[in-house]
Amino acid sequence: MKTLGIVGGGQLGRMMAEAAQKIGVETVVLDPTPGCPASAFARQVVGDFKDYETVKAFAKEADVLTFEIESANAEALSELSESGYPVHPSPHTLSIIRDKLAQKKFLTENGIAVAPFLEVNSKEDAEQAGQVLGYPFVLKARSGGYDGKGNSTVHSSEDIATAFEKLGGGHLYAEKFVPFEKELAVVAVRSEEGEIRTYPTVETVHENHICVLVRMPALVPEPARQKAEAIAEKVLGALHGVGVISIEMFLSGGEILVNEIAPRVHNSGHITQDACATSQFENHVRAVMGMSLGDVAMTVRAGVMANILGTRNGESVGVQVEGISGVALHLYEKKDVRVGRKMGHINAVADTQEEAEKNALLLLSRVII
Ligand SMILES: Nc1ncnc2c1ncn2[C@@H]1O[C@H](COP(=O)(O)OP(=O)(O)O)[C@@H](O)[C@H]1O
Ligand SMILES: [Mg+2]
Known part of the structure; x- marks a missing residue:
């Protein structure tokens, strides 16, 4: 049996290793922090x-x-891949996705709808973007952003200087603000x-640019769900990669626009662990x-995922909570808690979305991390 190497041992690496173990695939994980979350299920190389x-x-x-991360040494991965060593996603796929501007261009070239965008390399470019796209628009870093850290909404030209400061200037792009439903x-x-x-298709709910809740299936009309799935299929067809890819979208005025692609398992897919026949983690392992591939169909009528986010800074405490039927608690065993840090998640399944959401939030209220 072959061994799977996972670069990055946070919660995503942990859940991949957990899924691999379930189907008898051995894993080894590379992470700089000894005892990283993934080390509970994989042999760790500290580095x-x-x-x-x-x-x-x-x-x-x-x-x-x-x-599980997009920031691994690109040169090493390219050399490995060119010598015939299997690396998934491939450095080619990563090069398209890692740069959000290249990503947007790639999507447009492949006939996939996105919000209008413009390259921004200077404050003058940003002024120009305001003229072309109108205000407000969103200024985004081309790489490295997550949980809204690489974004700044510009309401008028007076905001441009502050936005540049937040994003560290340099290589940016501007995107029309989408008043999504x-x-x-x-x-x-x-x-x-x-x-x-x-x-x-799932619906994601964000607070302060951080995902707090995911509903499967999304509470939108069936044609919108089908359209979103068709777009995802088209994106994967265009990318040619092997493994899981996640696509974030906006539903706006009945139209669907792609917001961004993540070349990996994703927070919006954690609910698949308990609501689908095969989790995103297992299917990623199977593919690479x-x-x-395993069956992706739902095994329940409704599923809701709630993220457990840190509310203080310090050492995390052991958690003992009274369980609820149909609700699964997934903790990442991170030693330190920080405000807004993802510490775990809760998956609730039920016959109705209301019931699943009520139970997910009830358990969330009992968790002290
Ligand atoms: N063009 C836009 N119009 C309106 N809201 C946006 C736009 N782009 C991003 N957002 C909001 O900001 C959130 C984070 O932006 P995103 O580009 O997905 O970056 P991140 O890498 O931080 O997830 C989105 O989930 C959405 O709520
Ligand atoms: Mg996003």
């Missing part, structure tokens, strides 16, 4: 994944490489043979290991 030599040496410990997401997976499966 810096941004370092060329470390990544090259780590590859020798495994037969296939995948990752809902945010949707679709997690999809592509096998080595090119088979594509899409999970049911060259196995056939």
